Amino acid sequence: MREGREAPILDALDRAIVDGLQGGFPICERPYAEVAKTLGIDEEALIARLQRMLDARVLTRFGPMFQIERMGGSFVLAAMSVPDEDWARVVETVNAFPEVAHNYRRESGCNNGQNSARGARGGGFNMWFVLATETPDGIGVAVDAIETASGLPVFPFPKVKEYFVEMRLEVRRPEVLG
Amino acid sequence: MNVPSDDLDRRLVVATQNGLPLVPRPYHRIAGQLGVSADEVMARLSKMLERGAIRRIGAVPNHYAIGYTANGMSVWDVPDARIDEFGARVGALEFVTHCYHRPRKLPEWPYNLFAMVHGGSRAEVLAKVGEIAGLLGSHCAAHDVLFSTDILKKTGLRIVT
Numbered sequence: 001m002r003e004g005r006e007a008p009i010l011d012a013l014d015r016a017i018v019d020g021l022q023g024g025f026p027i028c029e030r031p032y033a034e035v036a037k038t039l040g041i042d043e044e045a046l047i048a049r050l051q052r053m054l055d056a057r058v059l060t061r062f063g064p065m066f067q068i069e070r071m072g073g074s075f076v077l078a079a080m081s082v083p084d085e086d087w088a089r090v091v092e093t094v095n096a097f098p099e100v101a102h103n104y105r106r107e108s109g110c111n112n113g114q115n116s117a118r119g120a121r122g123g124g125f126n127m128w129f130v131l132a133t134e135t136p137d138g139i140g141v142a143v144d145a146i147e148t149a150s151g152l153p154v155f156p157f158p159k160v161k162e163y164f165v166e167m168r169l170e171v172r173r174p175e176v177l178g
Numbered sequence: 179m180n181v182p183s184d185d186l187d188r189r190l191v192v193a194t195q196n197g198l199p200l201v202p203r204p205y206h207r208i209a210g211q212l213g214v215s216a217d218e219v220m221a222r223l224s225k226m227l228e229r230g231a232i233r234r235i236g237a238v239p240n241h242y243a244i245g246y247t248a249n250g251m252s253v254w255d256v257p258d259a260r261i262d263e264f265g266a267r268v269g270a271l272e273f274v275t276h277c278y279h280r281p282r283k284l285p286e287w288p289y290n291l292f293a294m295v296h297g298g299s300r301a302e303v304l305a306k307v308g309e310i311a312g313l314l315g316s317h318c319a320a321h322d323v324l325f326s327t328d329i330l331k332k333t334g335l336r337i338v339t
Contacts, residue, residue: 009230010244018244023234027220030202030279047200052331053198060332061238064223066191068335070231077280077292095331098338103331106251106324115182123286128251128324132335155287161262164269165233171244172298 009056015159018050018058022168073134075101075117077141078125079125080150093150099142103129105167125155186214187231194339195278198235198284238334249326250303252310253289255282255319260278261291264314268293269315290321301323 002161010018016039026034033043041049053059069075082090094100131142143154187214199207205223210215213275226232256264263277268291270275276294282322297303307323314321 018239021237022239023236025198027215027223027235027327029206030201031204032200043202047202051200055239056243059237060240061197062200062236063194063196064226064235065233065238066195066289066335067230067233068191070229091330097297098336100331101334101336102329104249104326105328105330106182106326108322108324123283123285125287125324127330128332134337139303144260155283155291157280157283158204158279159278160290161265163262163265163277163279164274165277166275169239169241169244169246169275171239171297 010053010171014049014053016056018053018171019093021062068132068134069088071134073132074136074139074158076139077159078129078131078132078146079123079155079157080127080152081124082127086152088154090127090150092125094146097142097146097149099131099133099138100146101130101132103127131156170174186212187226188216188337190219190226191335192224195335195337238285240329240332241296242329244248245298248297248300248303249324250295250297250300250307251326252293252295252307252321254291254293254310254314255288256291256314256317258290260317265291266318267313268310269309271306276308289322291314295323 020039021035025031028034028099030043036043036046039046043137050059050062080094081089084133091103095103106126131139133139134143139156139158143156147154190208193208193211198204201207203216205219206216208317209219212219221235223232223235225233254264254268265277265279268274273295274291275296278292279290280292282288295303295306297306303325304323307321311318311321
């Protein structure tokens with residue numbers, strides 16, 4: 001979804017579902033029924049709303065978020081500097097790897113990077129993706145394979161330390177939307 | 179602190195990485211697919227949550243679709259000797275959603291502190307980035323903000339089977 005594209009209209013119930021269900025989904029026999037009760041709707045209505053928001057790409061997923069590092073695997077952020085004329089081919093090449101969990105195009109948005117090397121703000125890195133692999137060795141293998149397939153260098157940025165991760169974001173009130 | 183995953187953990191990842199079934203008894207559905215009892219599925223998922231192998235179970239919103247149309251990765255060059263102190267303070271700001279120490283890649287990349295900032299406009303994000311700049315003061319040698327302009331892929335983890 002590109003920046004500036006119109007956001008789907010969410011009603012109050014959609015917002016309550018998105019805000020209330022970014023974690024804590026129960027592990028029990030009828031979890032949807034349990035959550036639906038707290039929202040004052042029935043199980044069937046909650047399931048239908050979730051399906052609709054998944055179809056509309058308001059939600060990208062509904063389910064467990066795995067921390068593969070606690071299962072012996074690795075997550076690593078990596079970047080590439082992709083020439084504009086080669087963009088479509090490289091997007092297709094990189095996204096074809098199942099190890100690429102997500103991928104964003106990024107551009108520098110401020111003029112305060114005047115001290116960055118070579119005057120190229122953001123180092124010229126315009127493609128940023130996260131690799132997720134079942135073993136730590138898998139990261140190097142994936143990096144090499146992406147370099148070979150794309151013909152461009154890949155720069156891994158493994159985390160040295162995690163200070164904070166918050167995965168929940170409240171739906172912004174409609175009056176402040178766009 | 180890695181705990182080696184056993185076979186059932188791995189099979190649960192594969193069975194749910196596309197999402198939880200949208201049916202009244204989702205854990206029973208998964209149990210049926212895996213040939214184990216629903217109690218075993220629920221007990222195992224609870225354990226995975228407890229030890230952090232599952233961060234959370236729920237909805238993953240598309241940032242753009244819920245109004246966060248400006249998503250900035252702010253990056254900072256701060257002294258390595260004090261990065262843990264600055265990382266903790268920047269990570270504690272209420273508008274920072276992710277904060278990490280990552281290695282520099284000289285000469286292309288002098289930045290070692292990464293902080294994600296989301297907002298309804300670039301101006302709003304830049305104002306928040308300005309707060310971080312104020313906090314770091316003269317300890318920061320350079321910084322930049324990289325705004326996302328397109329989500330190219332967002333599937334999350336995929337174990338290849």
